[in-house]
Amino acid sequence: MHFHDCFVNGCDASVLIDGPNTEKTAGPNLLLRGYDVIADAKTQLEAACPGVVSCADILALAARDSVVLTNGLSWPVPTGRRDGRVSLASDASNLPGFTDSVDVQKQKFAAFGLNTLDLVTLVGGHTIGTTACQFFRYRLYNFTTTGNGADPSINPAFVSQLQALCPQNGDGSRRIALDTGSQNRFDSSFFANLRSGRGILESDQKLWTDATTRTFVQRLAGFTFGPQFGRSMVKMSNIGVKTGTNGEIRRVCSAIN
Numbered sequence: 001m002h003f004h005d006c007f008v009n010g011c012d013a014s015v016l017i018d019g020p021n022t023e024k025t026a027g028p029n030l031l032l033r034g035y036d037v038i039a040d041a042k043t044q045l046e047a048a049c050p051g052v053v054s055c056a057d058i059l060a061l062a063a064r065d066s067v068v069l070t071n072g073l074s075w076p077v078p079t080g081r082r083d084g085r086v087s088l089a090s091d092a093s094n095l096p097g098f099t100d101s102v103d104v105q106k107q108k109f110a111a112f113g114l115n116t117l118d119l120v121t122l123v124g125g126h127t128i129g130t131t132a133c134q135f136f137r138y139r140l141y142n143f144t145t146t147g148n149g150a151d152p153s154i155n156p157a158f159v160s161q162l163q164a165l166c167p168q169n170g171d172g173s174r175r176i177a178l179d180t181g182s183q184n185r186f187d188s189s190f191f192a193n194l195r196s197g198r199g200i201l202e203s204d205q206k207l208w209t210d211a212t213t214r215t216f217v218q219r220l221a222g223f224t225f226g227p228q229f230g231r232s233m234v235k236m237s238n239i240g241v242k243t244g245t246n247g248e249i250r251r252v253c254s255a256i257n
């Protein structure tokens, strides 16, 4: 959620606003979840200290805390973001898509001052969580006309496992781990999986196929992922921050004051 917020109008909680044609209604945001967790935190903060902690700061802090809760390394989160007053679905086109080439992924991150190391590191957020079959099933059936019909960048031994989890005409909303075998642990296993052709999203596996990002995947599969993730997250969470008289401290995260 923090990533999808920061890439559209900066880290200003614009992604949390309810209403017709807000960012929430844009394709890439339709499956975001956890709004209830942010709303709960806001209710408790307003009861203790009304008007002080922005929804944008809650998103940044919750992102860090979810990493800590899944056994990842912590980092200090700079605070002081104010909440934006604009949220338009039409602004969500900056967000990367799961079929994007490495060049496009790099461009979309570079537009916010994030370099290739930041890109590969931040995509490592896929060490936790799941994806719906609909976002990668096309890689398993009739992707090619030769061989077993699957995307050749998938480890052949892994194809049948994925086919069993996401049958061709099965439920597209069924969810499977983005980091096979380690979906609840914030570790470097995601990068080891890319290295062995076990990436789930096409955009993730391409980070290994492409020579310009492969060296970073190789490096992050070691011990540097933990500390680097905190550094790259602090860069991401500074995108377009509103301070001073810009924006407001929302009373409720789903609506402007």
Ligand code: HEM
Pocket: 003, 031, 032, 033, 096, 097, 098, 099, 105, 122, 123, 125, 126, 128, 129, 130, 131, 132, 135, 201, 203
């Ligand atoms: C090239 C960039 C990226 C693309 C194309 C991408 C795409 C996706 C897709 C398609 C899903 C599955 C959505 C679903 O089925 O609900 C997903 C899930 C997820 N992504 Fe990304 N993502 C990218 C970068 C990031 C970054 C930078 C982070 C965090 C720093 C991140 C964190 C997550 C998490 C935690 C999930 C799991 C959500 C859940 O379990 O509900 N992603 N991503």
Ligand SMILES: [Ca+2]
Pocket: 004, 005, 006, 007, 008, 009, 010, 011, 012, 013, 014, 015
């Ligand atoms: Ca935003």
Ligand SMILES: [Ca+2]
Pocket: 126, 127, 128, 179, 182, 183, 184, 185, 186, 187, 188, 189, 190
């Ligand atoms: Ca993991």
